[in-house]
Amino acid sequence: MSDFDDGSVLKEAVSGKWYRFAKQDRSTMLMDLPNGVLLGFHMSRNMVEVFVPDEHDIYHRAGDLTFTGSKQDKDYSINLKSEALKQVHIGSKNGVVENTFNEISDIRAFVDLNEKDKWWSKALDSGSNNTFE
Structure with a gap:
């Protein structure tokens, strides 16, 4: 209605x-x-x-x-689906993937808490916050 x-x-x-x-x-x-x-x-x-x-x-x-994912298997993922996806930025402004032919609509990111610790260690060592600038 x-x-x-x-x-x-x-x-x-x-x-x-x-x-x-x-x-x-x-x-x-x-x-x-x-x-x-x-x-x-x-x-x-x-x-x-x-x-x-x-x-x-x-x-x-x-x-x-x-x-x-679940607490039992600890295999978590974050999935992005967009019919309106124009471009994807990966890691920095230099890591741009254009969706010129509208072929990308799904992106899956797998999550592991051990990777978070590695990321912060590297970020603190380099003095960078690794954000999209």
Whole structure:
């Protein structure tokens, strides 16, 4: 069911503010960030959808993050899926992968807490914070 003739609907975020969506969002909780991005949480699917506004302030899905793994197998991953992916930055501004032919829509990052310790050790030794600058 839509709230407008164009099929768009209104949905309330945790802040109490209402937002217009191009189509129905089925998230459990909608969180609005200060930069205008909305996050839709789907608890049962371990997923966070990302919504961005168009030029008419109607929000559209830009992609999602899913989280896989369990305490038992300790094999966690963070998965990014986006039909709107333009480019990927890897490690620095020089590590850019353009999505010129729209062939990239899925990125999976495997997580290992031992890698975090190695990263911080290297960052502290080099005096760098290794952020995207």
